[in-house]
Amino acid sequence: MTDSRSAETGKRRTTLTRERVLDAAMELADEGGIGSVTMRGLGRRLGVEAASLYNHVCGKDDVLEGLTDLVTGEIDAGVDHADWKSAMRRRAVRARGVFKRHPWASALIDSRERMSPSALAYAESVLGVLLGAGFSARDAANAFLILDSYIYGFERQRASLSLGDGIDTTQSAQEVLGAVTPDAFPALVQVAGEFAELPYDEDAVFDLGLELILTGLGERLVEIEPVEHAFRADNAPRAR
Amino acid sequence: MTDSRSAETGKRRTTLTRERVLDAAMELADEGGIGSVTMRGLGRRLGVEAASLYNHVCGKDDVLEGLTDLVTGEIDAGVDHADWKSAMRRRAVRARGVFKRHPWASALIDSRERMSPSALAYAESVLGVLLGAGFSARDAANAFLILDSYIYGFERQRASLSLGDGIDTTQSAQEVLGAVTPDAFPALVQVAGEFAELPYDEDAVFDLGLELILTGLGERLVEIEPVEHAFRADNAPRAR
DNA sequence: ACCTGAACACCGTTCAAGT
DNA sequence: ACCTGAACACCGTTCAAGT
Numbered sequence: 001m002t003d004s005r006s007a008e009t010g011k012r013r014t015t016l017t018r019e020r021v022l023d024a025a026m027e028l029a030d031e032g033g034i035g036s037v038t039m040r041g042l043g044r045r046l047g048v049e050a051a052s053l054y055n056h057v058c059g060k061d062d063v064l065e066g067l068t069d070l071v072t073g074e075i076d077a078g079v080d081h082a083d084w085k086s087a088m089r090r091r092a093v094r095a096r097g098v099f100k101r102h103p104w105a106s107a108l109i110d111s112r113e114r115m116s117p118s119a120l121a122y123a124e125s126v127l128g129v130l131l132g133a134g135f136s137a138r139d140a141a142n143a144f145l146i147l148d149s150y151i152y153g154f155e156r157q158r159a160s161l162s163l164g165d166g167i168d169t170t171q172s173a174q175e176v177l178g179a180v181t182p183d184a185f186p187a188l189v190q191v192a193g194e195f196a197e198l199p200y201d202e203d204a205v206f207d208l209g210l211e212l213i214l215t216g217l218g219e220r221l222v223e224i225e226p227v228e229h230a231f232r233a234d235n236a237p238r239a240r
Numbered sequence: 241m242t243d244s245r246s247a248e249t250g251k252r253r254t255t256l257t258r259e260r261v262l263d264a265a266m267e268l269a270d271e272g273g274i275g276s277v278t279m280r281g282l283g284r285r286l287g288v289e290a291a292s293l294y295n296h297v298c299g300k301d302d303v304l305e306g307l308t309d310l311v312t313g314e315i316d317a318g319v320d321h322a323d324w325k326s327a328m329r330r331r332a333v334r335a336r337g338v339f340k341r342h343p344w345a346s347a348l349i350d351s352r353e354r355m356s357p358s359a360l361a362y363a364e365s366v367l368g369v370l371l372g373a374g375f376s377a378r379d380a381a382n383a384f385l386i387l388d389s390y391i392y393g394f395e396r397q398r399a400s401l402s403l404g405d406g407i408d409t410t411q412s413a414q415e416v417l418g419a420v421t422p423d424a425f426p427a428l429v430q431v432a433g434e435f436a437e438l439p440y441d442e443d444a445v446f447d448l449g450l451e452l453i454l455t456g457l458g459e460r461l462v463e464i465e466p467v468e469h470a471f472r473a474d475n476a477p478r479a480r
Numbered sequence: 481a482c483c484t485g486a487a488c489a490c491c492g493t494t495c496a497a498g499t
Numbered sequence: 500a501c502c503t504g505a506a507c508a509c510c511g512t513t514c515a516a517g518t
Contacts, residue, residue: 001467007318015501016502038490038491039491039492039493040490040491040492048502048503049502049503049504050491050492051493051494051495051502051505052501052503054493054494055500055501055502056501057397059492059493060491060492060493061412106351109401110347110396110397110399111400113399113400113401113402120425121425123427124424124425124426124427125427127427127428127431128315128336128426128427128428130427131427131430137430137435138434138435138438139436141434141435141440142445145394145397145401145445146390146394146445146448146452147451148387149389149390149393149394149397149449150386150389150393151393151394152393152397153388153389153390153391153392153393153394153396154385154386154389154393155389156389156392156393156396157385157393159350160350160352160353175467180360184364185360185364186364186368187309187363187364187365187367187370187371187380188360188363188367190371190377191377194377194378194381195377195378195381198473200381205382205385205386208382209382209386209453211456212452212453212457212460213449213452213453213456214336214444216451216452216453216455216456217452220452223364225514255482256483278509278510279510279512280511281510286482288483288511289484291483291485291486291512291513291514292482292483292510294512295481295482296482299512300511300512333500481518482517482518483516483517483518484515484517485516486513486514486515486516487513487514487515488511488513489507489510489512490507490509491509492507492509492510492512493500493506493507493509494505494506494507495504495505495506496503496504497502497503497505498501498502498503498504499500499501499502499503499506
């Protein structure tokens with residue numbers, strides 16, 4: 001009652017905060033893509049002039065950094081001490097969940113040059129699992145890089161091909177069939193013909209590729225480690 | 241001599257052309273990143289008003305599309321009919337060469353939503369090789385998607401971690417060591433400590449991951465195909 | 481047919497001025 | 500301490516006017 005008339009706008013009930021700015025940025029990104037988070041748009045949504053944001057945030061780059069941080073935090077959440085393969089699987093699933101909720105996230109993460117604070121925490125928990133499973137420092141780093149290349153790369157590929165998420169793949173296949181001169185693109189026509197009938201299961205393909213990599217990394221591990229390590233590797237943390 | 245004084249500016253010797261606009265865009269991107277290709281900057285480089293570009297190009301999006309086309313054309317060049325694994329390896333090498341010449345390329349390709357003309361040609365040649373090697377339409381599409389997720393994803397990961405290309409990885413590792421509180425990040429410290437001494441060979445890691453995937457895809461192929469197909473599919477031995 | 485000049489609707493960021 | 504108003508240097512794009 002004593003407060004300024006906040007019922008009118010529905011915003012500005014309290015003073016601005018870095019957190020409130022980032023929340024608004026998240027909403028804008030979820031609604032209209034990363035391109036629609038602008039300082040001016042952010043101000044508009046918060047009922048404030050764009051210039052005012054600079055009291056709580058260092059600039060647009062800081063907003064994007066904060067957004068990256070929030071989103072990689074969502075992926076990192078909840079690391080358990082299961083065997084490394086299922087820990088990596090769980091991580092992949094969580095990442096894909098985040099990309100479903102925030103379709104702009106993978107492009108933003110990929111575009112950042114320096115590691116954000118929560119990216120460090122993320123690396124720590126992944127490397128911790130791998131080292132605990134018996135990977136050498138070098139093999140752990142390799143496995144991390146190879147897995148993430150695939151996990152994040154798959155999402156970008158999916159976005160480029162406008163696959164999945166309620167998109168009718170049989171229809172996209174038919175579009176390709178229509179757009180292309182058949183004798184110049186025989187292989188493309190054959191593949192598109194296949195998918196015009198039976199839809200494409202992107203989740204199954206993702207899992208297939210993930211298992212290929214996990215299996216390959218696992219074989220490399222038993223090649224190198226002595227037997228009792230290889231046995232322990234799947235189940236238990238070793239004392240560090 | 242009868243021409244307008246072109247010696248003065250060094251530009252504008254001939255009338256503008258879509259091709260000349262795209263060449264200029266390529267130069268701008270190579271020099272200052274994709275962010276520095278703007279319509280106004282393009283006009284400045286070509287000695288022309290930004291508005292004039294609209295006589296040869298449909299807008300900025302068309303410029304970016306043209307750039308994507310040029311660059312995926314470079315990757316696609318020269319498909320041979322070797323066995324599928326070495327064809328895929330060669331493709332990966334060519335892609336990485338392009339990313340070295342044009343560091344902005346992978347992000348641009350990933351950001352495009354619809355397939356450009358040369359992306360269709362690219363898909364045709366890849367799928368052609370895989371089908372020719374005995375892959376079913378479905379398995380060919382899967383292999384294509386999985387491989388490209390890894391190939392392009394690796395490049396984005398490399399860029400995010402500012403790995404390779406003359407960057408001293410032992411130094412970056414030491415930076416990490418300095419920036420982090422050791423007992424909060426034990427795994428990170430252990431791994432960074434390793435790489436502070438022996439540098440990180442990004443090419444070797446890329447090849448490792450690529451071989452994991454190729455091997456996995458190949459095993460899947462022999463599982464399904466009859467023996468004589470499996471033999472044709474790859475001239476490498478199947479015994480493991 | 482091609483190019484220019486000027487305009488429009490947007491950006492991010494700075495800074496003196498208000499409260 | 501926080502916010503505003505106005506300004507600056509940029510964007511992409513349109514369009515009448517020039518040649």
